[in-house]
Amino acid sequence: MDAWRETVGDALSANVYFGAVASIFCYGIGVYLQKRYRFILFNPILIGIILVVVLLKVFRIDFASYDEGASHLNYLLTPATVALxxxxxxxxxxxxxxxxxxxxxxxxxxxxxxxxxxxxxxxxxxxxxxxxxxxxxxxxxxxxxxxxxxxxxxxxxxxxxxxxxxxxxxxxxxxxxxxxxxxxxxxxxxxxxxxxxxxxxxxxxxxxxxxxxxxxxxxxxxxxxxxxxxxxxxxxxx
Amino acid sequence: MKYLRQIGVILLVSFIAELVRLLIPAPIPASIYGLIILFLCLQFRIVKLESIEETGNFLLAIMPLLFVPPTVGLIDKWQSLRSIAAPAVLLIIFGTLATMVATGAAAQFFLRRQDRGNR
Known part of the structure; x- marks a missing residue:
């Protein structure tokens, strides 16, 4: 079990697209939950964060490896604020x-x-x-x-x-x-x-x-x- | 080409905003300068709404997602709250909502009074 987890974790860490895909996917689950059930804590940001943290913990992926892909999303924060x-x-x-x-x-x-x-x-x-x-x-x-x-x-x-x-x-x-x-x-x-x-x-x-x-x-x-x-x-x- | 031009305009404004931030010694981020610059450009017809609208609206629509990675990055930092855990939680939840209700109630009160005055 542990060996399997490590293999998957290493494969995910090494993939530069992992961070962005994981963020979008977890956020997407949040969007789905919010639409499906009108429960106040089913907020896409909140669900997205929790699921990503769980994913990182389960597969023992460090934040730096996740952020390598995910930071490309932060890159858009300034342009998005400009678009306000x-x-x-x-x-x-x-x-x-x-x-x-x-x-x-x-x-x-x-x-x-x-x-x-x-x-x-x-x-x-x-x-x-x-x-x-x-x-x-x-x-x-x-x-x-x-x-x-x-x-x-x-x-x-x-x-x-x-x-x-x-x-x-x-x-x-x-x-x-x-x-x-x-x-x-x-x-x-x-x-x-x-x-x-x-x-x-x-x-x-x-x-x-x-x-x-x-x-x-x-x-x-x-x-x-x-x-x-x-x-x-x-x-x-x- | 349409989308390329649109993202080009928005990134150019962000680029100029970063330059402005370097020139002005205030703790204000480039994104705020960019917002003001783009607004002024729209207002003075330097940039037409059509030349940024779809891409801009796309960026606004995905904005909540963009906050996921920086918040995940706080995992290591949650420890720092330990010394003030109780007041911090209180302020984050009730402080924020109290501020929100105070602002909203004040705005609604002023708006209604103004409307009565106009009638």
Missing amino acids: AIPLYKQFEALKKNWKVTLASICVGVLANCAVVYITAKLFDLERVYYVTCLTKSITTAIGMGVTEELGGDVTIAVVMIILSGICGAVFGEKTLKLFHVTDPMAQGLAIGTASHAIGTSKALEMGETVGASSGLAIVVTGVLTVVLAPFFAGLIG
Whole structure:
């Protein structure tokens, strides 16, 4: 049994297409499960990640060998984010008309995020380094890394927090918003983008063009606002 | 040729965005500059929507998949959360959803008030 597993594992590790094929296949199973059963945890990203991790563990494949093929998918992340300009352009008239609402509600979101982090930090008596690290959890990864570093936080933890927050938003966002009667597509998009950056936005795009466009806009505005506001909140715990 | 031109335009914008990132000393990633550059190009008719639309929409459609590999890469890093496990989990789940509900409720409230004002 073990010898067999090792042989398969070695064959998979050596194949440059393995990483990409495994990712697409596992993600595809997630898409199928989501369509077939309307269970909240059957989210394609979540299922994709879990199945890939299980696959790597079962066949004892190290991340580097997987990433050799899979990193070609990450390569497309920048172009895909650039493409968010398309829904933004199409919906721009509506967003422009509501620019005050957009700005005001994203401000509320950024402040709420910082306040929640501050309260949690006080409750758990967190050290400053962890507190400032958590402040950046709702902005897009690259901005979050930069801000965390500037504030004297732990960049590795920041990345984990940011990505997991994004996935949480993508998985539970739609249901949570429905539960709290946030039904307006623009409000939904702003909410998802402000709380869970690009990962949430990838889900928002599936909910509709208006939701996707306002979520995409929220990533940019939230990022900039956090760059400005986070240092002030960071100063609250010395 | 159509798709080649479309991906060419999107990659060119990404390429320019990387250059911009090198020039501006702020913690902002190339993807954000690229988004803004492409948006401005569309707005000022430098790039026509037709010359990027299908490929752009394809990239948007596969976007969730693109987050799978970087997250799998966190397996070795989950350990780093151990020292703050309880507050981290709380913040990741409830912090994120609280931020989301606050933003959404505020936006909806402001939108409705604005609509009433216009009527």
